[in-house]
Amino acid sequence: MSEKKYFDPEDLKKFGNITEFQEEMGKKFFDYYAEVFKEGALTQREKALIALAVAHTVQCPYCIDAYSTECLQKGADEEEMMEAVHVAAAIRSGASLVFGVQMMNHVKKMTM
Numbered sequence: 676m677s678e679k680k681y682f683d684p685e686d687l688k689k690f691g692n693i694t695e696f697q698e699e700m701g702k703k704f705f706d707y708y709a710e711v712f713k714e715g716a717l718t719q720r721e722k723a724l725i726a727l728a729v730a731h732t733v734q735c736p737y738c739i740d741a742y743s744t745e746c747l748q749k750g751a752d753e754e755e756m757m758e759a760v761h762v763a764a765a766i767r768s769g770a771s772l773v774f775g776v777q778m779m780n781h782v783k784k785m786t787m
Contacts (some may be wrong), residue, residue: 687737720749728755728763 694701711720723745730738746756 682736684737684740690737694730716747720746720751724751724755724759725780728759731760732763734769 691705694705710718712726717725723742727742727746730742745755746759750751
């Protein structure tokens with residue numbers, strides 16, 4: 676018997692079931708989601724790369740699985756995908772580091 680893990684890749688297939696407990700809001704979400712990922716000013720490939728980067732930023736294993744697959748299906752290669760992840764990592768680390776200014780301001784105020 677295999678042990679049930681908290682993250683189960685099979686659960687991604689059940690994502691559409693979120694409407695079960697709140698059909699109206701779930702439907703609105705999926706309508707919005709579909710609209711966002713349509714071709715527009717950005718290509719679907721570009722949107723998939725953005726989604727992959729965001730998935731890493733919010734650390735969602737389901738999203739990482741889904742958008743790794745989506746990126747490949749939309750023609751992105753491994754180098755582009757990893758570059759998108761590095762962009763996300765750079766923004767995330769920069770966002771953390773910029774709060775260092777707040778800390779420095781506070782420390783200077785407290786020690787002067």
